Amino acid sequence: MADSTVPTARRAGLRRTLATALAGVLTAALATVTLSATAAQAADCSAGYVGLTYDDGPNPSNTTNLLNTLKANGLRATMFNIGQNAQNNPSLVRAQVDAGMWVGNHSWTHSHLTQLSSSQIQSELQQTQQTIQQATGSAPKLFRPPYGETNSTLKSIEQQLGLKEIIWDVDSQDWNGASTAQIVQAAGQLQNGQIILMHDQYATTVAAIPQIAANLRSRNLCAGMISPSTGRAVAPDGGGPVSPSPSNPQSPSPTPTLTPPPGPGGCTATMQTVNSWTGGFQSNVTVRAGSSAIRGWTVTWSWPGSQSISQLWGGLQSGSGSSVSVRNESWNGGLGASASTTFGFVANGTAATPTLTCSAS
Ligand SMILES: [Zn+2]
Numbered sequence: 001m002a003d004s005t006v007p008t009a010r011r012a013g014l015r016r017t018l019a020t021a022l023a024g025v026l027t028a029a030l031a032t033v034t035l036s037a038t039a040a041q042a043a044d045c046s047a048g049y050v051g052l053t054y055d056d057g058p059n060p061s062n063t064t065n066l067l068n069t070l071k072a073n074g075l076r077a078t079m080f081n082i083g084q085n086a087q088n089n090p091s092l093v094r095a096q097v098d099a100g101m102w103v104g105n106h107s108w109t110h111s112h113l114t115q116l117s118s119s120q121i122q123s124e125l126q127q128t129q130q131t132i133q134q135a136t137g138s139a140p141k142l143f144r145p146p147y148g149e150t151n152s153t154l155k156s157i158e159q160q161l162g163l164k165e166i167i168w169d170v171d172s173q174d175w176n177g178a179s180t181a182q183i184v185q186a187a188g189q190l191q192n193g194q195i196i197l198m199h200d201q202y203a204t205t206v207a208a209i210p211q212i213a214a215n216l217r218s219r220n221l222c223a224g225m226i227s228p229s230t231g232r233a234v235a236p237d238g239g240g241p242v243s244p245s246p247s248n249p250q251s252p253s254p255t256p257t258l259t260p261p262p263g264p265g266g267c268t269a270t271m272q273t274v275n276s277w278t279g280g281f282q283s284n285v286t287v288r289a290g291s292s293a294i295r296g297w298t299v300t301w302s303w304p305g306s307q308s309i310s311q312l313w314g315g316l317q318s319g320s321g322s323s324v325s326v327r328n329e330s331w332n333g334g335l336g337a338s339a340s341t342t343f344g345f346v347a348n349g350t351a352a353t354p355t356l357t358c359s360a361s
Contacts, residue, residue, distance in 0.1 A: 049192065050196065051194070052187075053080060058085050058092035063092045067095055067101065073210055073212075076101060076225070078103075083109075084109060090134070102225050104226075105128045105163060112149055113154050114150065125157060126161065142164050150167075164231050170197070172197055174202050174208075183205060190216075267335070269285055269299040270285065270356065271301075280348050283344065285345075287335070288335070289339050293336045293339075296327065298359050299327075300323070300359075301354040304354060308349065314332060314343030315327065316328070
């Protein structure tokens with residue numbers, strides 16, 4: 001700007017002089033700019049997201065330190081909790097959520113699930129879902145099998161419960177005596193979308209957090225959430241609506257009902273038992289709009305015995321005793337003519353298929 005008053009011939013000469021003078025410091029100057037930009041912008045996620053995971057908590061001797069250290073370093077992580085630990089430390093489960101962490105299911109007892117019966121596996125997963133839901137208000141969408149051991153029986157139960165199975169791409173080996181430096185080095189291998197296994201248990205693992213944060217920043221990677229639909233690390237807001245339907249985790253994309261319907265149409269509801277075991281069962285209810293679009297729905301029924309719902313997804317429950325009333329969530333109330341949505345539940349008691357009444361609004 002200042003040289004706009006300098007005659008053109010002199011300007012060209014000045015530029016050559018300046019270029020020569022600047023050439024020697026150019027590389028150093030660029031390096032300085034890059035460094036300060038990195039330090040100043042903690043949120044350059046241009047290279048993508050990785051999933052930090054901490055298993056086996058919550059743990060009274062470690063979880064608070066872990067959460068404080070993650071927060072201090074601007075990191076969010078997924079905590080795969082053992083159900084029994086969650087039951088014994090519900091306030092730590094809430095602290096995980098309050099600290100911005102995502103909470104996953106890591107079975108009730110940390111058994112070798114592939115050696116258990118189908119009903120034992122069911123119980124391991126369900127009890128953990130219920131306990132975490134009671135502590136936090138929402139049931140996990142992610143499941144990590146203990147020891148990474150899985151098979152088709154386990155996978156089918158995960159699917160029935162609306163859980164996405166998450167293993168890992170990088171094992172920090174913290175469980176196997178890895179040093180803090182080795183844990184940091186392992187995290188240094190993470191690429192966009194990948195997930196690292198760590199544990200809510202070891203001082204070495206907590207001590208690695210500041211260097212893991214620095215390493216990710218230096219590579220323009222950020223700590224993200226694990227997508228319940230793809231199982232890959234994504235941006236924290238990339239998850240979509242809150243409650244996946246267990247039979248089809250992708251379905252809760254908001255059902256488009258774009259124009260307000262001219263008037264309330266009718267609806268029908270049908271219940272199907274998808275699984276049952278001693279003392280419990282799981283059912284799906286499909287709600288279908290009639291010949292005109294609807295804005296919301298409520299399904300009611302009466303249990304023939306002492307059944308009670310312990311877990312519900314894709315709908316909101318009210319009512320008490322044997323009378324049940326389930327209305328739509330915000331994202332699945334609107335249905336076009338003849339369109340349908342499904343909610344599901346797990347209940348205690350003997351499987352039953354009562355008569356349903358659907359009212360539309
Ligand atoms: Zn574990």
